[in-house]
Amino acid sequence: MSLAALEDVTLRRNGEAVLDAVSLSVDAGEIVTLVGPNGSGKTTLVRTLLGAVPPDSGRVTRRPGLRVGYVPQRLSIDPTLPMTVGRFLRLPNRHPWDAIHTALEDAGLPDVADRPLAALSGGQLQRALLARALIGDPELLILDEPTAGLDQPGAAAFYRRIETLRDSRGCAVLLVSHDLHVVMAASDRVICLNGHVCCEGTPAVVASAPAYRALFGDGTGGALALYRHEHGGHRHEHPHPHHHETANG
Amino acid sequence: MDDFLLRAALAGTGLILATAPLGCFVVWRRMAYFGDATGHAAILGVAIAVVLSLPLIVGVLATTVVFGALLFALTREGTSADTVLGVLSHALLAIGLVGVALAPGPRIDLEGLLFGDILAVRQMDVWLIWAGGAAVAAIIAARWNALLTATLGDDLARAGGIDPARDTALLTGLLALTVALALKMVGALLISALLIIPAAAARPFARSPEGMVALTAVLGLTSVLGGLGLSFVIDSPAGPSIIVAAAAMYAAARVAQAAR
Incomplete structure (x- = not known):
C-alpha cells in the first residue's frame, strides 16, 4: 500500500483547472520528484496531498496515522x-x-x-x-522547492543530504523542484506536471520523453548527461522497487 | 493623589494585560492596519449605542467584533490586504464621524472619543478593563504555542495540526475586545499605537517571544503612568500623552540599540 496517493484529482480555481485529473502515489522509502514550470500546480498538488486543500473531484488517500514531515518553500x-x-x-x-x-x-x-x-x-x-x-x-518527508534561495553547489549538497536521510531513516521523500540538474540524480521516479501529469518514470525516461522536452526544451539534454556522467549505476545501490518506468507523454 | 488619576492608572494597568501580548502579535503578524481599522469601527459603535440607548461598551464591543469578522473575511484571500484595509480603515473612521454627528440627543464628546478621556473612567470601568484584560491575557496564554506556530506561517501550522484561520480569528476577536476596552483610555485614533509602539520598543532587547511580551508590558505600563503624569503636570490630553511617552521610549530604545 502506498503512503499517500491522489486518484484522478481535479481542483479548479476561478473556473480554471489547476490540477486536471492528476493521479500519483508515493511508496515507502522511495524518492519521488515533481517537476514542472511555474504555475503548473506543484504547490497546490502538495497542499492537496497534505489535506490542506480539498479537491473538487477525485480521491486523496493517506495511510492512517501516517507521520508526515513538511518543509515549506520558505519561512515568512x-x-x-x-x-x-x-x-x-x-x-x-x-x-x-x-x-x-x-x-x-x-x-x-x-x-x-x-x-x-x-x-x-x-x-x-x-x-x-x-x-x-x-x-x-516522519515516514514521508515532503519538500516544496527546498533549495529556492540556494546556489547550485548548496542545492546539490542539500539533495545529497536528503538522499542520505532516506537511506539512514528509510523515509519516503516527495520533492518539488525545478533544479532538474541536481534533483534527478537523487530521484527514483520523476513526475512531470503541467496541470496534468505529462510524463512519469525514471529520471532517464522522463528526460528523454517528448512531453518533458516540449516543456523544458532541449537544453535539458545536459541535465541527463550530467546525471549519467556523475551517477551512472548509482541507483542500483538501493534495493528499492522501481515501477512506473514508462513514459506516457 | 486625585481619585480620577488613581482610577486612570489602575485602568491603564489592566489594559496593559491585554495590549502587551496582543501588541506583540500585532507586530509579529503585521496587523497594524487591522488595529487601526478596528479602532475606527469603535467610533461608529458609540453612535449606534447612543441611537439604540445601549451602554457604550455594548455598542462598541458589538461593532468592533462585527467589523473584525468582516475584515477577517475580506482579507483572508490575502492578495491586496493592504489596500483593502487602507480603504476600510478610513471609510470606517468617516462613517463613524458622520454617525456620531447625526446621533440624536446631547452632543457626543468627539475629542474624548478620538483621543480618550480619563475623567470618564469610572470605578465600574476599572473593573471591566481588569476583567477584560485578564481574559485576553488568559486566552492568549492558553493557546500560546499554537498562536506562535500560526505566526510562523500557515503551512507550518497545518503541518503541526493547527488550523491557522482559527487562530487568526481568535486574535481578531481579542483585538476587537481590547479596542473596546481601551476606547476610554486612549481614544479611537491612538489605540493601535498603544499596541504597536511598546512592542516595537521592546524588540531589540528580547531574546524570546515570552521575554518580548514581558518587556512590552513593562514599557506599556511605564507609558501609561508616564503619560498620565505628563498629562497631570502640563494639563495635556491623557491619551496622546500616553502615546508620547511610549514614542519617547521607542526612540530611546532605537538609540540604545544603535549604540550597542
Missing part, C-alpha cells in the same frame, strides 16, 4: 519575532532536547540551537526547516 518569519532555533524546533510541541539535537545533526546544522533564527543564512534556515520536519520521525 517576521524579523520582529525573537526566537532561537531550538525554540523554533519545539513549536508547537515541546519535544525533548535530545530529539532536537539529533534532528539538527541529521540536518547538518549542529550547535545552533541557541542562535536566533534571524541570524541564520538562507542555507542554514533551510536546514533548520528540514530539522523541524525530521523531529517527528
Whole structure:
C-alpha cells in the first residue's frame, strides 16, 4: 500500500483547472520528484496531498496515522519575532532536547540551537526547516522547492543530504523542484506536471520523453548527461522497487 | 493623589494585560492596519449605542467584533490586504464621524472619543478593563504555542495540526475586545499605537517571544503612568500623552540599540 496517493484529482480555481485529473502515489522509502514550470500546480498538488486543500473531484488517500514531515518553500518569519532555533524546533510541541539535537545533526546544522533564527543564512534556515520536519520521525518527508534561495553547489549538497536521510531513516521523500540538474540524480521516479501529469518514470525516461522536452526544451539534454556522467549505476545501490518506468507523454 | 488619576492608572494597568501580548502579535503578524481599522469601527459603535440607548461598551464591543469578522473575511484571500484595509480603515473612521454627528440627543464628546478621556473612567470601568484584560491575557496564554506556530506561517501550522484561520480569528476577536476596552483610555485614533509602539520598543532587547511580551508590558505600563503624569503636570490630553511617552521610549530604545 502506498503512503499517500491522489486518484484522478481535479481542483479548479476561478473556473480554471489547476490540477486536471492528476493521479500519483508515493511508496515507502522511495524518492519521488515533481517537476514542472511555474504555475503548473506543484504547490497546490502538495497542499492537496497534505489535506490542506480539498479537491473538487477525485480521491486523496493517506495511510492512517501516517507521520508526515513538511518543509515549506520558505519561512515568512517576521524579523520582529525573537526566537532561537531550538525554540523554533519545539513549536508547537515541546519535544525533548535530545530529539532536537539529533534532528539538527541529521540536518547538518549542529550547535545552533541557541542562535536566533534571524541570524541564520538562507542555507542554514533551510536546514533548520528540514530539522523541524525530521523531529517527528516522519515516514514521508515532503519538500516544496527546498533549495529556492540556494546556489547550485548548496542545492546539490542539500539533495545529497536528503538522499542520505532516506537511506539512514528509510523515509519516503516527495520533492518539488525545478533544479532538474541536481534533483534527478537523487530521484527514483520523476513526475512531470503541467496541470496534468505529462510524463512519469525514471529520471532517464522522463528526460528523454517528448512531453518533458516540449516543456523544458532541449537544453535539458545536459541535465541527463550530467546525471549519467556523475551517477551512472548509482541507483542500483538501493534495493528499492522501481515501477512506473514508462513514459506516457 | 486625585481619585480620577488613581482610577486612570489602575485602568491603564489592566489594559496593559491585554495590549502587551496582543501588541506583540500585532507586530509579529503585521496587523497594524487591522488595529487601526478596528479602532475606527469603535467610533461608529458609540453612535449606534447612543441611537439604540445601549451602554457604550455594548455598542462598541458589538461593532468592533462585527467589523473584525468582516475584515477577517475580506482579507483572508490575502492578495491586496493592504489596500483593502487602507480603504476600510478610513471609510470606517468617516462613517463613524458622520454617525456620531447625526446621533440624536446631547452632543457626543468627539475629542474624548478620538483621543480618550480619563475623567470618564469610572470605578465600574476599572473593573471591566481588569476583567477584560485578564481574559485576553488568559486566552492568549492558553493557546500560546499554537498562536506562535500560526505566526510562523500557515503551512507550518497545518503541518503541526493547527488550523491557522482559527487562530487568526481568535486574535481578531481579542483585538476587537481590547479596542473596546481601551476606547476610554486612549481614544479611537491612538489605540493601535498603544499596541504597536511598546512592542516595537521592546524588540531589540528580547531574546524570546515570552521575554518580548514581558518587556512590552513593562514599557506599556511605564507609558501609561508616564503619560498620565505628563498629562497631570502640563494639563495635556491623557491619551496622546500616553502615546508620547511610549514614542519617547521607542526612540530611546532605537538609540540604545544603535549604540550597542
